[in-house]
Every structure is written in structure tokens, then in C-alpha cells.
Amino acid sequence: MSYYGPFKFAVEDVHGNILARDIxxxxxQIIRRLxxxxxxxFDVHPKEPxxxxxxxxxxxxxxxxxxxxxxxxxxxxxxxWASCIVQPSDVDPETGILSLRSQGFSCYPKGIPWLxxxxxxxxxxxxxxxxxxxxxxxxxxxxxxVTVYPTTSGTQMLPGFSFENEEFVQNFFAIFIRASDRNDxxxxxxxxxxxxxxxxxxxxxxNVVKTAVIKKIRLGYPQGxxxxxxxxxxxxxxxxxxxxxxxxxxxxxxxxxxxxYFPGKVYSSTLSNADxxxxxxxxxxxxxxIDSNERAAAWGHKLLTRRQIPYYFESIVIxxxxxxxxxxxxxxxxxxxxxGKVPWIGNNSQxxxxxxxxxxxxxxxxxxxLMAEGAFNYDPITYGE
Numbered sequence: 001m002s003y004y005g006p007f008k009f010a011v012e013d014v015h016g017n018i019l020a021r022d023i024x025x026x027x028x029q030i031i032r033r034l035x036x037x038x039x040x041x042f043d044v045h046p047k048e049p050x051x052x053x054x055x056x057x058x059x060x061x062x063x064x065x066x067x068x069x070x071x072x073x074x075x076x077x078x079x080x081w082a083s084c085i086v087q088p089s090d091v092d093p094e095t096g097i098l099s100l101r102s103q104g105f106s107c108y109p110k111g112i113p114w115l116x117x118x119x120x121x122x123x124x125x126x127x128x129x130x131x132x133x134x135x136x137x138x139x140x141x142x143x144x145x146v147t148v149y150p151t152t153s154g155t156q157m158l159p160g161f162s163f164e165n166e167e168f169v170q171n172f173f174a175i176f177i178r179a180s181d182r183n184d185x186x187x188x189x190x191x192x193x194x195x196x197x198x199x200x201x202x203x204x205x206x207n208v209v210k211t212a213v214i215k216k217i218r219l220g221y222p223q224g225x226x227x228x229x230x231x232x233x234x235x236x237x238x239x240x241x242x243x244x245x246x247x248x249x250x251x252x253x254x255x256x257x258x259x260x261y262f263p264g265k266v267y268s269s270t271l272s273n274a275d276x277x278x279x280x281x282x283x284x285x286x287x288x289x290i291d292s293n294e295r296a297a298a299w300g301h302k303l304l305t306r307r308q309i310p311y312y313f314e315s316i317v318i319x320x321x322x323x324x325x326x327x328x329x330x331x332x333x334x335x336x337x338x339x340g341k342v343p344w345i346g347n348n349s350q351x352x353x354x355x356x357x358x359x360x361x362x363x364x365x366x367x368x369x370l371m372a373e374g375a376f377n378y379d380p381i382t383y384g385e
Contacts, residue, residue, distance in 0.1 A: 002372055003316065004274040005072055006361060007028060007030060007070060007071050007081070007359070007361060008022045008069075008070040008078075009022070009023050009025055009028070009040070009067060009068065009069060009070065009248060010022070010023075010041070010067075010068040010070060011023060011051070011058055011068075012065065012066040012067055012068065012212075012213060013064065013065055013066075014065070014066075014141075014252060015068075015254065016184060016325065018211065018212075019053065019058055019065070020050060020051060020058065020059065022050060022280070023048065023050040023051050023058075023191060023215075024044075024048055024050045025042035025043060025044045025048075025100075026042060026043040026044070026362075027041075027042055027043045027171075027361070027362055028040075028042040028186045028359075028361035028362070029041045029042070029147065029358065029359065029360055029361065030069045030081065030358075030361075031082075031356055031357065031358045031359075032081070032202075032274075032331070032332050032357045032360045033104075033200050033332060033355065033356045034199060034201070034225075034293055034332040034333045034353070034354065034355050034356065035190070035200050035201075036080040036104075036106065036356075037084075037103045037104035037105070037106045037107040037194055037202065038083070038103070038104030038106075038202055039082075039101070039102065039103055039104065040067045040069050040084040040097070040100075040102045040134055041083060041100065041101050041102070041292070042097050042099075043097050043098065043099050043100070044097070044100060045059075045095070045097050045098075046096045046097075047096075047098065048157045048293065048365060049261055051195075057376065060086050060098060060100055060195075061086065062085075062087055062088050062089075063086065063088055064086060065083055065085075065086045065154055066081070066083055066084070066085060066086075066213070067085075067086060067100070067102045068080050068083050068084075068204065068213055069081045069082040069083075069326065070083075072329075073328045074090030074194050074326065076330070077343050078206070079205070079328065080205055080206060081328075082104060082107075082202070082205035083104065083105060083204040083213055083215055084102035084103050084104050085102055085103060085104075085107070085108070085204070086100065086101075086102045086145055087101045087102055087103050088101070089101045089136060092166075100307070104202045104204050105146050105202060105215055105217075106200065106217060107134070107186070108146070108186075109132060109136055109184075109185035109186035109188075109189060110187070110321075111184060111186065112136050112184070113182040113183065113184065113185070114132060114177060114179070114181075114183040114184075114188060115135075115179045115182070116131075116177055116183070117174050117177065117178055117179050117181055118131070118162075118175065118191060118238070119175065120175060121154045122157065123152055123156060123157055124151075124152050124156055124157075125153055125155070125156075125157055125192055125196045125198060125219070125221070125225070126148070126150060126152055126153045126198070126219050126221070127152070128175060128188075128192060128213060129148055129189055129192070129217070129219060130148040130151050132185045132189060133148050133186065133217065134275050135185070136185055138265070141265055144215065144216055144233065144294065145214075145215065146215045146217060147215075147216050147217070147320065148181060148216070148217045148219065148221060149216060149217075149218060149219070149242065153196075153198065153219065153221035154221065155196075155221060156332055157175065157196075160176075160224060164305070166260070166349070167307075176336065189305075193205050193313075196221070196222070196223040197219040197223070198219055198220060198222060198224075198226065198282070199218050199219070199223050199224040199244050199333055199348055200213070200217055200218065200220070201216050201217070201218045201219075201220070201331075201332065201333060202215075202216075202217065202225055203215070203216045203217070204216075211380065214341070215334055220263075222334070223333070223381055224333045225331070225332070225333025225334045225335060225353065225354075226330075226331075226333075226334045227334070227335045228325075228329075228334050228335060228336045228337070229330060229356055230327060231324065231325040231336055232324040232339075233316060233318065233324065233325055233336055233337065233338045233339065233368075234338075234339045234340065235316075235339065235340030235341065236322065236340070237324055238318050238319050238322035238324040238325055239316050239317070239318055239320065239338070239340060240318060240319060240365065241317040241318045242313045242315070242317070242338075242340050243313065243314050243315045243316070244311065244312070244340075244342045244348075244358050245311070245312050245313065245314040247370075255280060255281070255282040255283070257282060257283070257284045257285070258285050258286075258297070259285070259286050260286070281306075286323060310370035311342055311345050311348055311350065311372075312348075312350050312352055312370065312371065313338050313340065313342075313348075313350075313352065313370055314339075314370060314371070315365050315367055315368065315369050316338060316367070316368050317368075318365070318366050318367075318368065319358075319365070320364065320365070320366045323363075326349050327359075327366060330354065330357075331354070331357070332355065332356060333353065334354050335351050335352070335353055335354075335373060336351070336352055336353075336354060336368075336370075337349060337350070337351055337352075338352050338370065340353075343371055350372060351372070351373040352371065352373060353368040353371055353372075353373055354368055354369075354370060355369045355371050356368070356369040357371060
């Protein structure tokens with residue numbers, strides 16, 4: 001089948017011109033992440049024929065070119081598996097070989113301030129993400145052509161309320177944005193995804209005539225991904241190596257306290273999940289941008305949940321061509337069942353979510369970074385009564 005072939009790499013400039021469709025590189029590594037940016041890393045020599053233009057070799061510069069990782073699936077259709085922007089990279093002073101580093105387009109909002117004033121009372125969280133992307137792409141030379149979809153989640157961030165000494169306090173405003181606060185757009189999206197919660201995915205695809213790559217951010221509430229019931233990941237079959245995560249390696253906490261400091265008010269939440277066979281341990285966390293008791297509780301619940309989890313495999317290395325689970329039949333965010341022997345425990349069969357997929361071209365192997373399904377809290381924010 002055609003998916004046995006190696007990745008191809010195309011280069012596109014910021015104006016949408018395809019400069020090369022199949023450059024030859026060495027030591028290629030491609031990473032896809034759940035709710036995070038992809039990476040494409042490789043080595044290329046300045047005299048490599050496939051990067052030569054009429055004016056000389058492609059001059060790779062940070063934020064000047066797109067790198068697209070292309071792979072044919074089992075039907076022979078070429079798919080764009082990752083699209084990344086060139087980042088600062090290293091050049092060997094003796095050989096001239098460029099160790100190119102690039103990151104997916106969801107890294108773009110990081111470091112850009114949100115220079116708007118906006119204070120809606122009730123708002124769909126997907127509308128916030130779309131608004132941020134529209135804002136950062138509205139500036140000259142800022143439009144990457146990235147679209148966000150869907151734009152509605154079916155839920156809303158509502159005003160919350162509580163009672164303090166019998167005084168009614170409306171302490172959760174859906175969103176309170178001031179240009180003077182200079183909120184980091186990337187941080188805001190990631191913290192919103194953490195607290196609501198929702199997943200986001202980078203998606204790329206050729207247009208019909210393969211003259212341009214369409215780039216999208218897909219949002220999923222309360223989560224995205226597919227439950228892969230037909231695939232098998234089993235040690236001794238398609239799993240070449242596995243790294244188990246055992247309870248003895250997890251930093252134990254029974255209590256979580258969260259504090260947030262927002263204009264004029266302190267928000268907090270304390271959660272406990274005591275184990276009668278262990279001593280009490282407390283994690284004390286702060287986040288200056290938590291803007292309600294509800295969001296404090298939501299984050300605290302997630303932190304505590306991740307310390308009350310079953311044994312699982314934190315990473316596995318698999319044969320991408322094994323019929324148990326052929327490459328491209330799964331993606332980040334999917335739920336898979338992993339089976340194998342765990343020291344001190346014995347045979348283990350546990351559902352995991354795929355957090356990242358790492359393709360090592362030189363080894364023809366794929367590493368999956370995983371987390372036990374039970375380590376995720378996808379409960380929506382609840383509002384006090």
C-alpha cells in the first residue's frame with residue numbers, strides 16, 4: 001500500500017506560493033499534538049537540488065515559510081498531516097546544514113496581546129476563540145488564512161453567583177477583556193480550553209487543484225476525537241516498546257487549593273479527595289487570570305483528577321505498518337485501548353487518549369504519548385446557586 005512510502009515535504013511562502021513540493025531532507029521528525037501546535041523538524045543542505053530556485057536555494061527564515069508534511073494514505077490520496085511555520089533554527093558553521101525547526105499555526109497567537117475592549121454577559125466559548133483569531137489576523141501581514149470552526153459549542157459562559165455572609169455576589173462574568181490588560185492571546189485560548197473545557201486541533205488539506213493548503217482550527221466541546229474500537233495496540237504485536245506510568249511515580253496530593261486575582265477581587269476554591277491509607281498532601285496553585293470561583297473549581301478538579309488515576313502507559317512505540325493499527329487510521333484526541341504487562345501489576349488493559357503522535361522518519365517508527373482516559377475531567381463549569 002502507498003502509505004508505506006516516506007513523508008514528503010512541501011514549502012510555501014507567506015503569499016501562498018508553493019516554492020517546492022517534494023524537498024529531500026534528513027532526520028525528519030513530525031509531531032502532532034492535542035490542543036497544541038505541531039512540529040516539523042529536519043536537516044537540509046544548502047546545495048540540495050530540491051530546494052533550488054532560479055535565484056538560488058530557498059532562504060528559510062523564521063515566520064517566512066510554511067512547511068507541509070505530506071503522506072499518502074492507503075487509498076493513494078495525499079494528505080497534509082501537519083503545516084508549520086519556520087522558527088529560529090541552527091546552521092552548522094562547517095557543513096552549512098540547516099537544522100530546520102518549525103511549529104504549527106496554533107502557536108501563532110502566543111505572545112500577541114489582545115488589544116480589544118469586550119465584556120459580554122453571556123458568550124459561547126467558541127466565539128471567543130474565533131474572535132481572538134479574527135483579531136490577530138486583522139493586522140497587516142497578520143492574516144495566515146486560518147479559519148476557526150465550528151463557531152458555536154452549544155454551551156455558554158454565564159454569569160455565576162454565590163453568597164458571602166448572606167450577601168449576594170455575582171462573581172463570574174463570562175468574559176472581561178480590556179485592551180490595557182494586554183492579555184496574551186495564546187495563553188487566553190489555552191486556559192479557556194483547560195477550564196471550559198474543550199479540545200482544539202490543527203487541520204490542513206490541499207484545495208481541489210493542489211495549488212494552496214487550507215488551514216483550520218477545529219474545536220471540540222467538551223472533547224474531540226474518536227473512540228477507536230476497531231484498532232488494537234498490544235505489546236508483543238504492534239507495540240515495540242512501552243513506558244508505563246505507575247502510581248509510585250505520581251506526586252501524590254489529596255487536596256488542591258486554587259487562588260486567582262482579578263481586578264478588585266480574589267477568587268478561590270479548595271477540593272479534597274482523601275485516601276484513608278495515605279497522609280494528607282496539599283497543592284497550592286495560583287493563576288492571576290482566573291476570573292471566578294467557578295473557573296478556580298474547574299481547574300482544581302482537573303489537577304486533582306490527574307492524581308487519582310489508574311495505571312497506564314505514558315508512551316508506546318508502535319510499528320506504523322502493522323495491520324492492528326495502520327498509520328493515519330488514528331489521530332490525536334482519539335481514545336484507544338492499550339494492552340500489555342505492567343511491572344508490579346501484571347497484565348493491563350486500559351483506555352488511553354492520544355496526546356501526541358511523533359513520527360521518526362529514520363526509524364520508520366511512531367511514538368504515541370498517552371494519558372489514561374480517567375485522567376481527564378471533561379465536566380463543564382458549574383455555577384453556584
